[in-house]
Amino acid sequence: MRGKFNILWVYAGFFIIFLYGPVLLMPVFALNDGTFATFPLKGFTLKNFAAMAANTSMILAFQNSLKIAVFVAVLSTALAIPAALALTRFRLPGGAAIQSFMMLPLVIPSIVIAVALLVIILKILGIGLSLFTVAAGHVIVCLPFCISVLMSRLEGFDPSLEEASRDLGCGAWTTFWRLTFPLALPGVISSLLMGFIISFDEFVIAFFLTGTETTLPVYLFSQLRFPNKLPGVLALGSLILVGSALLVIAAEVIRKRGVASSNPGDF
Amino acid sequence: MTDTAASDPLAPARDREVLRRRLRGYGLLSPALSVTIAMLALPMAALFLLSFWTQSGFELDRTPTLANYAELVRPSAEPTVWFGIPFHLAYPVPAILMVKSLVMSLMATLAVIALAYPMAYFLAFRVHRHKALWIILITVPFWTSYLLRVFAWKVVLGFNGAINSGLKTLGIIDEPLEFLLYNPGAVVITLAHSWVAFAILPIYVSLEKIDRSLLEAASDLGDSRWQRFRRVTLPLSAPGTVAAALLVFIPTVGDYVTPTLVGGPGGTMIGNLVQDLFLKQNNAPLGAAVAITMMGIIAVLVALFLWAIGYARIRSRRL
Amino acid sequence: MQRIKFIDRMASGRVSRRQMMQAAGAFGVGALVLPRRSVAAEVLTCLEWGGYDSPDYFQPYVAKYGAQPNFSIFAGEEDALAKVLAGFAADVMHPCNYSVARFVNAGVAKEIDTARLSHWADVFPSLQAAEGVVMDGKVVMAPADWGNSSIAYRPDLMPPEFAQNPTWAIFYDEEYAGRVAMTDNEMAIVIGAMVGGMPYDEAYKLEGAALEAAAKEWGTKAVNTAKFLWNDSSEVQQAMASGEIVAAYAWNDLVANLRAEGIPVELAAPKEGMFTWFCGLTLLNTGKADEQAAYDFIDAWLSPETGKALIEGSGYGHANIKAFEIADPQAVANMGITDPVEMMKNTIVFKTPTDAVQEGFNKVWADTKALKY
Numbered sequence: 015m016r017g018k019f020n021i022l023w024v025y026a027g028f029f030i031i032f033l034y035g036p037v038l039l040m041p042v043f044a045l046n047d048g049t050f051a052t053f054p055l056k057g058f059t060l061k062n063f064a065a066m067a068a069n070t071s072m073i074l075a076f077q078n079s080l081k082i083a084v085f086v087a088v089l090s091t092a093l094a095i096p097a098a099l100a101l102t103r104f105r106l107p108g109g110a111a112i113q114s115f116m117m118l119p120l121v122i123p124s125i126v127i128a129v130a131l132l133v134i135i136l137k138i139l140g141i142g143l144s145l146f147t148v149a150a151g152h153v154i155v156c157l158p159f160c161i162s163v164l165m166s167r168l169e170g171f172d173p174s175l176e177e178a179s180r181d182l183g184c185g186a187w188t189t190f191w192r193l194t195f196p197l198a199l200p201g202v203i204s205s206l207l208m209g210f211i212i213s214f215d216e217f218v219i220a221f222f223l224t225g226t227e228t229t230l231p232v233y234l235f236s237q238l239r240f241p242n243k244l245p246g247v248l249a250l251g252s253l254i255l256v257g258s259a260l261l262v263i264a265a266e267v268i269r270k271r272g273v274a275s276s277n278p279g280d281f
Numbered sequence: 282m283t284d285t286a287a288s289d290p291l292a293p294a295r296d297r298e299v300l301r302r303r304l305r306g307y308g309l310l311s312p313a314l315s316v317t318i319a320m321l322a323l324p325m326a327a328l329f330l331l332s333f334w335t336q337s338g339f340e341l342d343r344t345p346t347l348a349n350y351a352e353l354v355r356p357s358a359e360p361t362v363w364f365g366i367p368f369h370l371a372y373p374v375p376a377i378l379m380v381k382s383l384v385m386s387l388m389a390t391l392a393v394i395a396l397a398y399p400m401a402y403f404l405a406f407r408v409h410r411h412k413a414l415w416i417i418l419i420t421v422p423f424w425t426s427y428l429l430r431v432f433a434w435k436v437v438l439g440f441n442g443a444i445n446s447g448l449k450t451l452g453i454i455d456e457p458l459e460f461l462l463y464n465p466g467a468v469v470i471t472l473a474h475s476w477v478a479f480a481i482l483p484i485y486v487s488l489e490k491i492d493r494s495l496l497e498a499a500s501d502l503g504d505s506r507w508q509r510f511r512r513v514t515l516p517l518s519a520p521g522t523v524a525a526a527l528l529v530f531i532p533t534v535g536d537y538v539t540p541t542l543v544g545g546p547g548g549t550m551i552g553n554l555v556q557d558l559f560l561k562q563n564n565a566p567l568g569a570a571v572a573i574t575m576m577g578i579i580a581v582l583v584a585l586f587l588w589a590i591g592y593a594r595i596r597s598r599r600l
Numbered sequence: 601m602q603r604i605k606f607i608d609r610m611a612s613g614r615v616s617r618r619q620m621m622q623a624a625g626a627f628g629v630g631a632l633v634l635p636r637r638s639v640a641a642e643v644l645t646c647l648e649w650g651g652y653d654s655p656d657y658f659q660p661y662v663a664k665y666g667a668q669p670n671f672s673i674f675a676g677e678e679d680a681l682a683k684v685l686a687g688f689a690a691d692v693m694h695p696c697n698y699s700v701a702r703f704v705n706a707g708v709a710k711e712i713d714t715a716r717l718s719h720w721a722d723v724f725p726s727l728q729a730a731e732g733v734v735m736d737g738k739v740v741m742a743p744a745d746w747g748n749s750s751i752a753y754r755p756d757l758m759p760p761e762f763a764q765n766p767t768w769a770i771f772y773d774e775e776y777a778g779r780v781a782m783t784d785n786e787m788a789i790v791i792g793a794m795v796g797g798m799p800y801d802e803a804y805k806l807e808g809a810a811l812e813a814a815a816k817e818w819g820t821k822a823v824n825t826a827k828f829l830w831n832d833s834s835e836v837q838q839a840m841a842s843g844e845i846v847a848a849y850a851w852n853d854l855v856a857n858l859r860a861e862g863i864p865v866e867l868a869a870p871k872e873g874m875f876t877w878f879c880g881l882t883l884l885n886t887g888k889a890d891e892q893a894a895y896d897f898i899d900a901w902l903s904p905e906t907g908k909a910l911i912e913g914s915g916y917g918h919a920n921i922k923a924f925e926i927a928d929p930q931a932v933a934n935m936g937i938t939d940p941v942e943m944m945k946n947t948i949v950f951k952t953p954t955d956a957v958q959e960g961f962n963k964v965w966a967d968t969k970a971l972k973y
Contacts, residue, residue: 022399022402023403023407025399025400025403026403029400030418032396032474033477034422036434036437036474037422037430037433040429049860050838050842050861050863051432051436052436052439052441053443053446093312094313096309096310096312096313097309097313099309100305100307100310104303104305104306105306106307112314115321116313118317118576121531121535121575121579121580123535123537123556123572124535125552125556125559126324126555126559126568126569127321127324129559129565129682130328132683132686132688134323134324136686136687136688137687138323142689143688153320154316154321157313157317161313162483162527163524165524166483166486167486167490186305200489201486203416204416204483204486207416207417207420207482211424211478217428217538221675221679222679222683224673225672226670226672228671231427231428234426234428234429235428235675236651236653236673236675237650237651237834238650238832238833239832239834240651240834241837241853243651244432247429248429251426254424255422255425259418262414262417262418262421338956339685339707364973374970374971377971378970432834439844440842441842462844463828541831542831546827546828546969546972548828549966549969549970549972553966554966557962560676560678560682561962562959562962563959564959
């Protein structure tokens with residue numbers, strides 16, 4: 015038992031290094047006194063963080079991305095929960111076909127979705143481009159991910175539990191809240207996280223569907239044209255990294271103290 | 282369920298019950314479905330129609346034609362040889378890029394699953410406290426932007442990057458290794474890093490819900506740890522693993538940003554071609570035909586894959 | 601055991617419901633905090649290159665209107681055009697001399713009345729009349745920023761012979777394989793043809809079989825020789841700074857940025873010629889804002905102060921002659937330019953191919969890259 019235990023822990027250690035190694039270079043070069051990210055390092059500076067703080071359009075783009083990502087994660091998950099329930103709990107004629115159809119956005123290159131949505135939103139619906147159009151595009155892309163995660167959680171639960179609950183006189187709604195939802199909770203959290211990450215990081219659709227307000231990935235992409243702005247961008251990346259890590263730890267500490275939330279999905 | 286004997290006096294009631302459940306099922310599906318239809322059916326229909334039109338300059342010719350699809354398979358006596366494979370096509374570019382993208386995506390998917398499965402297993406069975414913390418820790422690097430992560434990988438793999446500088450400092454090499462960046466290997470590493478969290482989540486979710494008593498039962502029946510893994514854990518986690526593999530494989534086929542950024546001059550993928558046809562070559566109809574063909578090929582491959590591993594059986598066994 | 605788990609889950613069910621309420625609350629909040637789409641249609645909307653949305657470049661406009669215009673960022677003229685053609689209502693767009701024709705031909709550009717631009721008289725005369733600024737006798741673009749495309753190289757890493765006789769041939773020479781970076785652009789074929797002895801005036805409008813032959817020979821060589829084909833300045837400058845590549849197709853900003861970091865770099869004057877590109881502002885007929893605001897924005901871009909900011913900040917040239925008088929002479933020297941008028945005469949100014957030629961080039965370049973593995 016011991017041996018395997020250790021191997022997995024060692025693996026987990028390496029995995030975390032693989033995962034974090036590259037991104038930890040961001041703070042390193044954000045604090046480095048040079049435009050270009052090359053070794054050897056040139057010296058310590060905080061000027062990049064000052065430059066970042068002064069860059070209002072970048073901060074604005076960051077806020078836009080956060081808003082969109084939260085909105086998209088919640089909306090996609092809210093849509094995905096009933097859909098995943100229906101696809102796993104009910105033997106529906108045509109269920110497989112409907113499922114395949116909803117998975118379609120995975121197969122379509124995002125450039126195609128982006129251009130098609132652009133034309134439809136502007137020409138057919140006549141709506142102006144805004145953060146809402148970006149969010150709408152993101153929901154379409156996130157839905158298949160959320161449904162998949164939730165389905166793999168919901169599949170294979172003993173349906174007799176739900177039957178038992180109903181036999182005991184609980185209504186469908188009570189059964190859902192008291193039984194199904196708690197059972198699905200890890201899936202719900204995963205789904206929220208996935209939706210958040212995908213939307214927060216999505217570039218191609220956002221690129222085409224943003225109007226005059228931009229999202230962070232689109233903004234960062236535009237900054238690549240000016241290499242001397244890159245260290246400021248790295249500074250923001252580092253802050254996001256440190257900030258989100260702190261948030262996670264804080265959430266865990268609060269949870270351990272027994273205060274309400276045990277749901278790490280909502281910040 | 283449907284083989285109810287006609288003589289069964291309860292049959293009508295049961296049929297009503299079935300109907301009621303179906304209606305509820307469709308009801309639950311309808312919000313997600315209507316959103317998908319509203320936002321997807323229209324673009325898809327447009328794409329489909331477009332692929333039967335032609336374009337010259339900025340003008341669309343709306344006469345229906347199969348010319349775009351014919352162009353993709355028009356044979357040529359003189360084969361274009363790519364990577365030792367002869368393509369007997371007059372316009373071999375889409376076919377070559379399709380093969381290239383599929384291979385690249387397949388390699389990335391294998392790498393992702395190989396990396397993610399042990400980690401998901403670790404999370405599900407070895408981590409007993411702070412589980413949520415661990416899961417979120419895995420996703421935190423993805424909250425920084427994708428472009429920044431690609432940039433970071435370039436710094437890791439680059440000429441005076443982290444690996445080369447480290448090895449030089451340690452005296453292992455004198456000259457920087459140049460084969461780290463700008464090749465397919467770099468694309469696979471970067472893609473694997475980008476997608477690994479998306480794979481861990483579904484695998485973890487399916488491992489987590491395995492009833493621990495099943496594992497205990499297997500041990501009680503004398504299974505070794507490996508046997509237990511092979512006969513209980515692996516089959517029960519298969520749906521999540523398959524879902525993870527598909528969630529990675531399908532979108533990476535069409536991804537074109539990563540290969541362009543770290544793949545060097547050979548980093549062109551099928552997604553680049555679609556973009557190029559739509560935006561630069563003023564040939565959106567051909568781009569639509571390429572996109573639809575690509576979607577069709579992926580769908581067929583996924584169906585074949587699921588059929589080969591007996592996905593339906595895996596699922597039904599568990600219900 | 602099973603029962604305890606069940607009770608446990610029921611208990612956590614209560615917690616979760618509260619969380620669900622929170623989540624629902626967050627959803628509502630999300631809908632509220634997501635900014636409404638701008639109702640003020642009269643605000644000027646500019647389609648702009650990423651990074652050019654900095655107020656340094658249109659200070660007089662900000663001074664007059666008290667606010668910045670709205671920007672929509674694009675990465676290439678193609679996606680900007682796609683957006684406009686899809687119906688995006690932009691007032692001003694920032695194309696370059698080799699791409700403005702696409703906007704004119706697509707029917708979204710309108711003529712600029714130069715009398716309404718106070719700084720027009722100070723624009724380099726050669727730019728005022730340049731192809732791309734004037735089309736069919738109408739001014740369709742007010743030139744603003746310009747620069748060179750040439751070979752930037754590391755004198756410490758390149759053989760000294762190159763400095764004496766710089767040539768574009770290195771991008772097609774196996775000896776330099778994996779040590780140079782070409783731009784990810786059909787220019788790789790045009791320049792190849794020039795290395796092969798064809799003058800630019802013929803090379804830029806290659807068509808049909810001749811184009812395919814040039815792509816097969818020079819395009820393939822370029823793709824095989826390059827370490828990578830660059831798409832953004834950061835990529836090529838980073839690689840050049842680290843020594844990963846020793847020479848690259850580059851713009852002036854590379855030289856300015858690397859020198860600022862103390863890295864030795866030179867902009868060569870290759871024997872086949874160095875190029876000059878210029879970009880500017882085009883009025884679009886899709887806009888909803890007051891036309892005067894668009895003119896004010898363009899005029900702000902042409903002001904010498906904008907030129908000074910551009911020259912000192914990014915190492916690009918500016919269309920206003922006076923900008924070179926007020927800019928830091930060191931910054932001007934860093935661009936490798938002593939006499940802008942003279943320089944423009946001695947370089948090849950990019951020309952605008954017809955749409956059909958451009959599409960042909962785009963196609964063969966995409967196809968050439970596809971065959972590389």
